[in-house]
Amino acid sequence: MQDTRPLLLDSDFPPIRRGQLDTLQVNLGYLCNLSCTHCHVNAGPDRTELMDHETVEQVLEFLQRHKIGLLDLTGGSPEMNPQFRYLVTEARKLDVVVMDRCNPTILEEPGYEYLPEFFVQNQVVVVASLPCYMEQNVDKQRGKGVYQESVAGLKKLNAVGYGNDSGELMLNLVFNPDDAVLPPEQQSLQAEYRQSLGETHGIIFNELFVLANMPIQRFGARLLAKGQYVDYMQLLRGAFVAENLDTVMCRNLISVDYQGFVYDCDFNQMLAMPIIEPNRSAVNEPIVTDVTKKMPVHLKQLLDQSLTDNPIITGEHCYACTAGQGSSCGGALS
Numbered sequence: 392m393q394d395t396r397p398l399l400l401d402s403d404f405p406p407i408r409r410g411q412l413d414t415l416q417v418n419l420g421y422l423c424n425l426s427c428t429h430c431h432v433n434a435g436p437d438r439t440e441l442m443d444h445e446t447v448e449q450v451l452e453f454l455q456r457h458k459i460g461l462l463d464l465t466g467g468s469p470e471m472n473p474q475f476r477y478l479v480t481e482a483r484k485l486d487v488v489v490m491d492r493c494n495p496t497i498l499e500e501p502g503y504e505y506l507p508e509f510f511v512q513n514q515v516v517v518v519a520s521l522p523c524y525m526e527q528n529v530d531k532q533r534g535k536g537v538y539q540e541s542v543a544g545l546k547k548l549n550a551v552g553y554g555n556d557s558g559e560l561m562l563n564l565v566f567n568p569d570d571a572v573l574p575p576e577q578q579s580l581q582a583e584y585r586q587s588l589g590e591t592h593g594i595i596f597n598e599l600f601v602l603a604n605m606p607i608q609r610f611g612a613r614l615l616a617k618g619q620y621v622d623y624m625q626l627l628r629g630a631f632v633a634e635n636l637d638t639v640m641c642r643n644l645i646s647v648d649y650q651g652f653v654y655d656c657d658f659n660q661m662l663a664m665p666i667i668e669p670n671r672s673a674v675n676e677p678i679v680t681d682v683t684k685k686m687p688v689h690l691k692q693l694l695d696q697s698l699t700d701n702p703i704i705t706g707e708h709c710y711a712c713t714a715g716q717g718s719s720c721g722g723a724l725s
Contacts, residue, residue, distance in 0.1 A: 395564045395611035395620065396662050404705040407636055409655075412698050415646040416463040416657060416673040416720070417442070417450055419472040421649070424500055433710040434467040442649040447474045447630040449651055449690050451481050456694050456709030463644070465657060470503060483513045483617055490516040492565075492720075495544030496537055502641065509552045517553060518600065519545060522569065524587040532569045545594050562595075565722075569586040571614060572602040573630060573715050577723040593639035603627070603711045605658050625708060630714035632725070639712050643702050652687040655703045657720070664704050669696040 395725060420441035423434035442450075454462060462482045469491060470474055479489050491510070497503050510517055521531050521541055529538035534565035545562075548554065554562035568574055588594040604610045606623055614620040645666065646654045654660040665687040717724025 393612045393615040395606050395615060398408045398620070399607070399662060399707040400664075402705060402707040403631070404707065404708070404709045405636060407639070407642070407703050407705065409645075409701045409703055410642045410700050412457060412643060412645065413459065414461040414463055414640075415454060415457075416644055416646045417452070417466060417478075418465050418646065418648050418657065418660065419467065419469040419475060421467045422471045423467040424471070424496065424497060425468075425494060425537065432531055438467065440649050441472050442474060442651075444474055444477075446649070446651040446690075447478050450478065450647065451485070451693060453690055454482060454487050455485055459487060461488045461490060463492070468494050468496045468497050470497050470506060476509065479509075479513050479515060486620065488516060489513060490518055493517050493519045494541075495519045495521065495548070496540040498544035498547050499540045507547050507553075507700045510548070510553070511551050511560060514560065516563070517548060518563045519548070519596075520565045521545070521584075522567050523567070527650060528569065534669075537662045542592050542594065545588075545596070546592065549593075549595055554597055558597070561597050563598045563600055563722075564596050565602060567604055569604075571604075571617075571619045571626070573626065574718070574723075577601045577716060594630075598722070601716075601718070601721075602722070603714060605661075605708050605711050605717035607658060607661055607708055624710070627710035628712045631710055632713055634715065635713040635717035635724045638717065638719070638724045639709075640721065644720075645698065647690055651690045653690055653693060658708055659704055659706075662706065662708070664706065667702050668703060669693070669698055669701050 408535060421434045421438035422436070422441060423438070425686065453459070466472070482489050498506050521529065524533050526538040528540065530536065543546065548562055553560040566580060575601065580601060584599050588596070606614055606620065606701060611620070614623050641656045646657045646659050646660045648654065653666045654664060655666050668688050680723050
């Protein structure tokens with residue numbers, strides 16, 4: 392697989408710094424029951440990388456010490472990590488809101504029938520990936536039969552109360568295009584999703600998040616293989632909106648990989664671009680921003696460190712977050 396990483400490291404993206412940290416995004420591993428064409432994590436059924444119990448305990452300690460309000464769980468399929476239930480229940484005991492980035496087909500897999508009730512018991516915010524409301528497009532992007540399995544999973548969530556107007560059990564869907572284009576305007580596409588899924592399947596949900604595809608891992612390799620990389624980067628750069636710099640997700644979030652190493656975002660994690668140590672950014676020593684020379688920073692090194700105003704490592708891929716309406720793990724920025 393061709394790698395876009397060498398093309399992304401050298402960039403003139405504007406410098407930015409972190410604000411108040413309120414979200415810890417944790418990648419529980421790259422194991423997944425699907426192998427999607429757009430996946431920036433390169434996840435799949437053959438991946439074996441999973442967060443262990445010791446690292447989960449360090450995550451919980453970090454949440455408590457830093458008084459983090461939101462634990463954002465991702466993967467792979469985070470539910471496939473044997474530590475998933477323990478982490479969720481212990482985080483909820485700390486009064487931390489837990490968000491699960493769920494591939495809804497996991498609810499159809501043997502051994503995961505418990506998930507809907509477990510989500511309800513812990514008031515987990517479910518963010519379910521459904522890259523289109525049309526069956527043909529989903530199956531092309533994610534595999535044959537995935538659309539119908541996704542629909543079945545979403546119906547199970549609706550059946551236990553997810554997606555209604557009460558706001559107590561939040562079900563948000565995620566769209567991302569399969570081509571080298573920017574996603575449509577979020578509100579208008581959300582209306583299309585509501586109409587199509589409601590009329591066809593009786594499915595309800597709270598919000599739709601639209602994400603721009605990152606030119607890394609599988610999607611980046613596709614761009615290179617098809618000769619589309621340069622055009623896609625020109626599209627992202629040409630659609631740059633400076634105002635989006637104020638609300639990009641890395642302002643209030645850090646990303647932790649399955650081994651406990653820390654990055655400014657999930658995309659930097661996949662590009663092996665580690666976070667800058669906070670104590671280095673506050674002294675007169677030069678800050679090492681060359682990721683080829685930086686040592687990874689572990690979560691346990693940051694237990695007593697403030698990350699406020701810490702410099703954020705950026706690259707060419709960051710233009711995907713600031714293009715047009717903007718893109719983040721919470722959908723459009725504007």
